[in-house]
Amino acid sequence: MVKLKDTYPLYLNNKAAQPNTDLAVTDKYTGEVAFRTALATPDIIDEAIAGAERAAEPMARLASYEKRDVLEHCVKRFRERYDELAYSLCVEAGKPIKDAEGEVDRLIDTFKIGAEEAVRNYGEVQPLDISERAKGYMGMWKRVPIGPCSFISPFNFPLNLAAHKIAPAIAIGCPFVMKPASMTPLGAIIMGEVLAECDVLPEGAFSILPASRDGADLFTTDERLKLLSFTGSPGVGWDLKSRCGKKKVVLELGGNAAVIVDKDADLDHALERIIFGAFYQSGQSCIGVQRIIIHEDIYDTFKDMLVEKAGTLVAGDPKERDTFIGPMISEKEATRLHGWIEDAVQAGAKVLCGGERDGAMLQATLLEGVPRDCDANTEEAFGPLANLFKFNDFNKALEQVNDSKFGLQAGIFTRDIHQVLDAWDVLDVGGVVVNDVSSYRVDNMPYGGVKDSGLGREGIRFAMEDMSEIRNLVIRRD
Incomplete structure (x- = not known):
């Protein structure tokens, strides 16, 4: 029989921390408090972003096989904790158990796809001698990680929609800070617990930080973060975009399909x-x-x-x-x-x-x-x-x-x-x-919307493109 703990930590710079137990999470069917988690303060969020900034270079230098191995470790551990993950969804999201099990299956699929794509980050050789002035020149380009990323995930798919941010970030080599939905934080916290088992990840590679909306402005406005990926309501999403400054923005918003x-x-x-x-x-x-x-x-x-x-x-x-x-x-x-x-x-x-x-x-x-x-x-x-x-x-x-x-x-x-x-x-x-x-x-297909439904695409390969930039190299051959 699966039994949830009374309290859960947040994850700050790869490590569990229990600064408080301020967030009460209810069983959505009974309405009773099911467990409590730590709630990140602005100081904790700032520390996490600083850690992600320090981790950007060592994350970018991880070998492809090292990133693959991290994701494969997650797949293994999610399978071992399958019942716990499904039951946590059932409690914190009120999701019928069969649907919860289906989401755990998709969580596993998403990390499997991430493991495969971690060793497929290709570039391209490009001929530049298209005119006489460029004779003797050649070019090539590759994709490099964009840097520290900010992720805000929703309540309705607490596992798989968080996975669609976390898995591509690891696959491409981006450190991240994540704010899971306050009503359903446990799935992301368990993912943090599994990631914390991976010693190859540099300190600051990830932070999982339940936070109040008032305390979470740094996830949006901090200039050290190079990308915001938000899944949620259109009203909130477009407001966040208006306050993001220069950072890249990916929005997966609503619909009336x-x-x-x-x-x-x-x-x-x-x-x-x-x-x-x-x-x-x-x-x-x-x-x-x-x-x-x-x-x-x-x-x-x-x-x-x-x-x-x-x-x-x-x-x-x-x-x-x-x-x-x-x-x-x-x-x-x-x-x-x-x-x-x-x-x-x-x-x-x-x-x-x-x-x-x-x-x-x-x-x-x-x-x-x-x-x-x-x-x-x-x-x-x-x-x-x-x-x-x-x-x-x-x-x-x-x-x-x-x-x-x-x-x-x-x-x-x-x-x-x-x-x-x-x-x-x-x-x-x-x-x-x-x-x-x-x-x-x-979970491997390009997924996202147009009009008020958002910007950018999820699906591991396509999210990796959003979390990376093209870096060109031009060579003159004498």
């Missing part, structure tokens, strides 16, 4: 995937399905299928293996989304199923007839809510997908390759997923 279900789709397959995409981990995914756009010829049939299936989802204690829908991250967030549902109904929408709230538990909810300007349609729900719409022209459906300030990913269920290629050309999103939902992601 859409899927199109055309009349030739395999409806049984689309049903299973859309129910998953809309309601897994209580809909708390930035690429979760929020808008379902269905061809009019199959609308009534598919609507009935969705309503029936949504009504079978088991809600309750995330520690029970039959539970599909657990609590939202807080009662405040559940109340916020429940209010959006009520506003949409008052504006003319119809509740097809769900719509009721009990504390932090919100039922799986399907709406139809949601007016275009309602928050339930235009904003990121980040909870178990999806809206149904009808279309009769595929190009109009594509326009409806694009009718959003967000642009992370979109899903299309169709057998028509011409429509697939049209969607790939037309949709203003970071990724198009065919015959699956917008929320499908493999």
Whole structure:
């Protein structure tokens, strides 16, 4: 039986430290305090950044195999601590245990990919003799680490979204300071504990620092940090960017993702995937399905299928293996989304199923007839809510997908390759997923958004590019 500790440290310059136990973290299902962690003060954050600055050169000089070995060590230890990691997610995030285990699997995959990419940091030889004046010259370039990085990770995927920052940083050779979400810090702390076992990492290579928002301004504004990678809400993300100064910024923000279900789709397959995409981990995914756009010829049939299936989802204690829908991250967030549902109904929408709230538990909810300007349609729900719409022209459906300030990913269920290629050309999103939902992601693919959904791309190889710079070399040959 997995049992969490009563208190956990922070990690400062590779080492555990327990300056206080000021951060209380609750079990999101019971609401009771599950454990306490140390909370970093501005002085501690400043010390961590100074350590990362000192570690920049020795980190950059680590051999490729040394970085690979660190990441492979993490893979080994995560496998050994699999049950602990999954249970910690279940408690601190309220994530149903099956979803929690799936996230641990992805954590392991992400570090495995990082280990592979650590020995693939290639450059290029470039001919420069493109004109007479450059005869006898040759060029080449390589990628070098950008330097100390600042990472701020969210509550909804406390393991894997932290991993998508940590693994590429180690693979490319960047020291980092990380602020995990205060509501879900334990996954990152356990990763810090595992990294602390790696003596090859120079002192200052990493710090894992739970911190209050007020105390965390240094993560954004300090000029010693050369990159900020933030995953979270658009309002916070764009504000951080405005205060970052000269540093490079990567933002993975929100979405109100859409899927199109055309009349030739395999409806049984689309049903299973859309129910998953809309309601897994209580809909708390930035690429979760929020808008379902269905061809009019199959609308009534598919609507009935969705309503029936949504009504079978088991809600309750995330520690029970039959539970599909657990609590939202807080009662405040559940109340916020429940209010959006009520506003949409008052504006003319119809509740097809769900719509009721009990504390932090919100039922799986399907709406139809949601007016275009309602928050339930235009904003990121980040909870178990999806809206149904009808279309009769595929190009109009594509326009409806694009009718959003967000642009992370979109899903299309169709057998028509011409429509697939049209969607790939037309949709203003970071990724198009065919015959699956917008929320499908493999951890080596380029992932990120456009418009208000962010800047830059995750996926180990692509994050390594953001965490590095091109350094050119020109040689004159006599």
